[in-house]
Amino acid sequence: MSEPGEVIDAEADNAGRARFVQVFLAQRARMEALVSRRIGCRATASDLVQDLFLRFWRRPEVKVEALDTYLLRSAGNLAIDYLRSEGSRDRATEGLHGNDDEPGTQAPEQALEVAHDLQRIESALRALPERTRQIFLLNRIHGCTYGEIARAMQLSQSAVEKHMMRALEACKASIAESASPLRRPGSARR
Structure with a gap:
């Protein structure tokens, strides 16, 4: 009962x-x-x-x-x-298939390098403090403005901007670490 x-x-x-x-x-x-x-x-x-x-x-x-x-x-x-x-x-489909006007411009090696870059960025984001990662995702994935994020998280807009700078710097650094003299942006290995 x-x-x-x-x-x-x-x-x-x-x-x-x-x-x-x-x-x-x-x-x-x-x-x-x-x-x-x-x-x-x-x-x-x-x-x-x-x-x-x-x-x-x-x-x-x-x-x-x-x-x-x-x-x-x-x-x-x-x-x-x-x-x-x-x-x-x-x-993503366009990037994998390359430009239709220039067949063969997207080498498989480039696609692989892009995939590795994405993995490094993802790893860099996981290593960020929770609040910084959350602010980054709210802005870049969900499209929230800095003002909206500041109100929702009860932060100043300046604090949100600082968290975003930290996240973007981490993403850039993760790709820069993997760049070597042999690998320059826009050039494929031959």
Whole structure:
């Protein structure tokens, strides 16, 4: 037999989920239109909004006053994330295949060197203090401004700038350490 507190919690959870579904369905068309405008594809927008529903459904209820506004903002952010990931994928594919106008300009050795550089940068970022790494990722991966990061982390903008300089210097140093007289930027080994 269940305890009275468990019954109340289950009822509250069911009520929260029902409210979420109601608000989500009411905002779905607006979310799809917003995402479609940003990414330029209605079918993908519909898929992304469905993914957004599943993300919210699987996690504990989010306590926000204006759930409709929160969902719209989340949909907008999801569109931005999608565009970033597509852009990254396109740049990576373009980098691996080289310039189509100049066949064979991207040697396999260069692709390997780029992969090693990325590994060194990743290692340098892991070695940074947690706060510095977090600030770097918020800015470079999530697109937050220094002001937004400063407010969120309760720091001055100057402190955020110093953390970013430290992170960027670590990234540059990780690549510079691997540079040798034989390997100069833009020149492939022959």
